[in-house]
Amino acid sequence: MSLNSVRQARGATGRTPQRVADRSKPYYRPYVPYLFLLPGLALYLLWSVYPLVYQLYISFFDWRIIPGQTSEFIGLANYQAVFADRTFWLAMSNTAMYAVVTVAGQMIIGLTLALLVNRVTIARRFFRTIYYLPVVTSWVVVSFLFVYIFSPGDGGLINFALMKLGLLEKPVSWLANSNTAWIAIYSLGIWKGMGWAMVIFLAALQGIPTELYEAAAIDGATEWQRIRYMTLPLIRRTLFFVLIALMIGGFQVFISVLLITGGGPLHRTEVALTYMFDEAFGNLHFGYGAALSYVLAVVIVIVSVVQARFFGRGDRDLEY
């Protein structure tokens, strides 16, 4: 899914005559490749491929998880119910909104940080390490942490800071209202992901030869002109890659919403996966939840295919 790996994958399809010659008389017995392949493949078929197919099957049933009850085949009724369900549409639009807001935030902050870190001559690795710390911290932990930071009352860190800055008159109960709860959820998404975007951007920026910048400086280009007309076009494909990777991640938002608001109040902060989880494991509507999962998977695959198209054609960045 990365530039390098895609390049490698591409290189592999252009098979050289040398390799064809190798293949014509392999040094290994014909069953050897399967010995390497099968242990992993068997596990993968059982726990990923089969569940995907099985899920389709479940989604055609009024599925009963409780032993003794029979599941009734109901055809496409679960899918019809999903598309007629107003909470589903709310959850989907919340999910899309989350993806748009947090992806924009992560990209803008990540790119700014990368440009700045690329300019300093000292402590580059130190900055990179520190900014990356939120990325490696577990989602469960940071979700609780943000609940605490956005605590109601004047002892909550955010309330305290905003009141000290004179931006708030009295403390806000952030998580009690869906509008302000989104602020907490969005800021967690941006805070946790910006370091990742920064690291990827920084790697791309460090690949740009400094001579290009020197030439532009001699030509009298301003800082902004250099960024706008040189840097950004040069890292265009990295920008696309980060955009799409973050989008896919954004559509999978789950743990943070589950632990911060639980989709409440009144489903107002529900996202696709919290709703699926609630329907399946809360209300034991497994067939319905399976249909929901399928719809979400299709949406994510469409986003990924768009990504593959971006990678599949045109030039690459970092070629001079």
Add this chain to the structure above:
Amino acid sequence: MMIATSGSNQRVMNLAIFLVLCAGMFIAVAPLLYMASTAFQGVAFVQPYPPRLLPETFTLENFEQAFSSRNFGRAMLNSAGVSIATAVMVTGLAATMAYSFARFEFRGKRIIFAVLMVMIMIPGVVLLIPQFILAKNLGLLNSLPGLVLVYSAGPLAFNTFLLRGFFENLPRELEESAVIDGANAFTIFWRIMLPLAAPAISTVAVFSFLGAWDEYLLALNFLTEESLRTLPIAIANFRGQYSSNWGLVFAGSLTAVVPTILLFVFFQRYFIQGITSGGVRG
């Protein structure tokens, strides 16, 4: 305007950037500091006013309470075991699969690889329902080895893809001369290819370890017996339903987070390589 021409302007500019980065760094770490401060501050059912990023008093009370609750230490052992087992499984299975795709020709190679590539796009969470039912039918609920199996399967396709790319870029001459010396495929893989792939292999191992260490959802649904619970579940339980001792929650959290941060800092070089070349998200 012409930044490169004026040395003192340049220096002022660099200083300004440096200060902006330090301010940004504060935003990045302030929540984590706040967490640590709360953990060391002592019992906190009510938030202290004003909030402190450095503890006013320093006590290990919360950590003592966390480890004296009978399940926390257990949860930590469970998590360590599950995560190490997952890392070993993923690394071993992805490496052998990747090697077969990179270096062997066999029937069905293209179609199997294509299926794996399509599966990469499908997020693991949407398989929760069928995986749960399958585990139930196989009697693997409330079983840590069962959890390891599910954890190991998830990242296999992506890591196979990642390692295949790495193996393909290694020179073939080494294997060719080993074949002439009479080595078989397994010896070549084990003795030559794996050691050469060590940077990529360790990236895969660290990422799959961290993935299992942080996993919440499957653990929540697969394990109902208290003695089997993993760290993220134990931390969530500390939060409680109504009254949380946040000091306790964050003492547990810090205990879980510190090893991951150490792993990251220690393996940073490989980590960053893996992130930038593989597009893996933490």
